[in-house]
Amino acid sequence: MKYALRIALPKGRLFEETLEFFKSKGILEETFEEGRRLQVRMGDYEFLLVKPFDVPVYVENGVADLGVVGYDVLLEREPEVYELYDLGIGFCRLVIAGKEEMLEQYKKASFLRVATKYPKITREFFLEKGIKTKVIYLNGSVELAPLLNLADVIMDLVQTGRTLKENNLVVFEEISPSTARLICNRASYRNKKDEIFSFLSKVQEERPKEAIQPHQRAT
Numbered sequence: 001m002k003y004a005l006r007i008a009l010p011k012g013r014l015f016e017e018t019l020e021f022f023k024s025k026g027i028l029e030e031t032f033e034e035g036r037r038l039q040v041r042m043g044d045y046e047f048l049l050v051k052p053f054d055v056p057v058y059v060e061n062g063v064a065d066l067g068v069v070g071y072d073v074l075l076e077r078e079p080e081v082y083e084l085y086d087l088g089i090g091f092c093r094l095v096i097a098g099k100e101e102m103l104e105q106y107k108k109a110s111f112l113r114v115a116t117k118y119p120k121i122t123r124e125f126f127l128e129k130g131i132k133t134k135v136i137y138l139n140g141s142v143e144l145a146p147l148l149n150l151a152d153v154i155m156d157l158v159q160t161g162r163t164l165k166e167n168n169l170v171v172f173e174e175i176s177p178s179t180a181r182l183i184c185n186r187a188s189y190r191n192k193k194d195e196i197f198s199f200l201s202k203v204q205e206e207r208p209k210e211a212i213q214p215h216q217r218a219t
């Protein structure tokens with residue numbers, strides 16, 4: 001039997017949390033390992049395991065009906081998809097950060113070199129502030145850039161703040177919070193309405209917390 005929906009999932013950091021979320025909603029009965037298989041069939045669904053930034057590509061082009069992706073990626077790529085639901089997982093913040101001694105200079109700057117994995121969000125953010133920028137695209141370990149004077153500041157994700165702290169950087173300004181979102185292909189939304197609404201109702205369903213085990217009961 002053919003699957004009802006094809007769903008693109010982000011490999012990496014959001015992967016486990018997404019599987020746990022789907023399990024808690026009864027969408028997945030068992031978990032699957034993040035191995036080498038990139039196409040996994042489970043019940044009514046076929047899951048595609050792809051890079052986080054590629055999730056919107058699969059959904060926008062109709063290869064996947066649905067996808068799970070961080071809001072940060074949606075802001076950067078602005079794909080032509082519908083955003084259906086905030087899963088409330090993968091919470092982090094997009095921020096400008098730098099060396100503490102740069103803060104006063106940052107506040108007065110008319111030009112900045114900014115290292116980031118998010119060039120579009122960065123350009124738009126500083127354009128609105130009237131600050132000229134040289135945006136330096138990096139694919140990771142962005143925190144290194146101000147330490148080695150490759151950039152004045154960075155625009156990156158922060159969750160616990162540990163990476164910033166360990167590299168002696170501090171947050172200058174917050175741009176946006178981010179959580180994982182469920183996105184939908186526009187044609188699928190019309191052509192597979194029943195399947196998508198059935199999936200969405202499962203995702204939105206409030207399920208009772210697991211029964212308290214006897215050994216956990218307060219005495």
Ligand SMILES: Nc1ncnc2c1ncn2[C@@H]1O[C@H](COP(=O)(O)OP(=O)(O)OP(=O)(O)O)[C@@H](O)[C@H]1O
Nearest residue numbers: 011012013014052070071072073090091092157159
């Ligand atoms: N430190 C973090 N804490 C919480 N969520 C995060 C954090 N970093 C990233 N995320 C969220 O998880 C998503 C995927 O992050 P991940 O680090 O796995 O991807 P990536 O760095 O784009 O991928 P890759 O390293 O494979 O190129 C991000 O788009 C963001 O929404």
Ligand SMILES: O=P(O)(O)OC[C@H]1O[C@H](OP(=O)(O)OP(=O)(O)O)[C@H](O)[C@@H]1O
Nearest residue numbers: 140141142156157158159160161162163
């Ligand atoms: O505030 P924290 O909890 O320390 O998390 C923030 C770090 O997590 C992400 O990087 P990731 O670990 O995905 O590695 P990367 O540098 O390769 O993007 C992000 O780019 C920060 O570097």
